[in-house]
Amino acid sequence: MEAGVGLALQSRAAGFGSGRRRSATYGGESGARTVSLRASDQVGSPAAVRARVAKPVVPLRAKKSSGGGHENLHNSVDDALLLKRKSEEVLFQLNGRCIYLVGMMGSGKSTVGKILAEVLGYSFFDSDKLVEQAVGMPSVAQIFKVHSEAFFRDNESSVLRDLSSMRRLVVATGGGAVIRPVNWYFELTLFLLVE
Ligand SMILES: Nc1ncnc2c1ncn2[C@@H]1O[C@H](COP(=O)(O)OP(=O)(O)O)[C@@H](O)[C@H]1O
Ligand SMILES: O=C(O)C1=C[C@@H](OP(=O)(O)O)[C@@H](O)[C@H](O)C1
Numbered sequence: 001m002e003a004g005v006g007l008a009l010q011s012r013a014a015g016f017g018s019g020r021r022r023s024a025t026y027g028g029e030s031g032a033r034t035v036s037l038r039a040s041d042q043v044g045s046p047a048a049v050r051a052r053v054a055k056p057v058v059p060l061r062a063k064k065s066s067g068g069g070h071e072n073l074h075n076s077v078d079d080a081l082l083l084k085r086k087s088e089e090v091l092f093q094l095n096g097r098c099i100y101l102v103g104m105m106g107s108g109k110s111t112v113g114k115i116l117a118e119v120l121g122y123s124f125f126d127s128d129k130l131v132e133q134a135v136g137m138p139s140v141a142q143i144f145k146v147h148s149e150a151f152f153r154d155n156e157s158s159v160l161r162d163l164s165s166m167r168r169l170v171v172a173t174g175g176g177a178v179i180r181p182v183n184w185y186f187e188l189t190l191f192l193l194v195e
Contacts, residue, residue, distance in 0.1 A: 080115060087119040096167040103194035105175030112194050117170040126172045130159045140174065157182055164189050
């Protein structure tokens with residue numbers, strides 16, 4: 001499995017179907033290009049985001065060995081170094097903004113997020129875990145079962161909103177977080193698609 005991250009930059013006014021879009025404020029597209037992260041100046045639908053970052057830009061190869069032994073280890077080290085260098089380049093432009101990782105269930109958001117947080121000197125949070133804590137239940141599956149998906153999504157939005165007012169966080173969101181437009185409106189945050 002190979003996961004990659006593409007940078008989608010979102011200003012406050014960007015959102016699904018919203019006419020109130022504006023260009024990215026994060027160093028402009030040229031700034032993003034200098035670090036070879038693919039930037040989009042607005043966020044449309046999740047599909048549009050995916051289309052813009054269809055090619056993995058910073059591929060992170062499998063950390064779990066599939067029998068490749070040293071080769072996998074080298075890939076892993078090389079990719080971690082590459083990500084570290086790129087992160088150092090964008091650090092000052094980030095200016096402490098939170099980064100939300102979005103992507104399909106199991107796409108690697110938590111894995112990428114922990115690495116990203118480490119190289120940026122950010123703290124890492126998994127929003128599913130925070131919702132579980134907030135609700136006082138051990139798993140998302142149980143929240144769905146005992147309450148409902150809508151209940152989970154309400155709490156998820158609340159958690160994401162609270163986190164967005166903080167700084168220097170990398171947040172792995174749940175695979176379904178993107179379906180609620182309200183989750184795209186947080187100010188001063190960047191969204192990274194993990195695919
Ligand atoms: N680049 C990768 N290559 C191989 N396996 C990966 C990679 N990234 C993540 N995984 C594995 O895929 C599974 C899901 O990853 P995870 O980071 O938990 O995804 P998510 O947070 O998007 O649900 C985990 O078992 C993880 O070890
Ligand atoms: O629909 C969602 O938001 C969920 C997606 C999955 O999360 P990941 O994307 O972190 O795998 C799942 O495990 C989580 O419990 C609920």
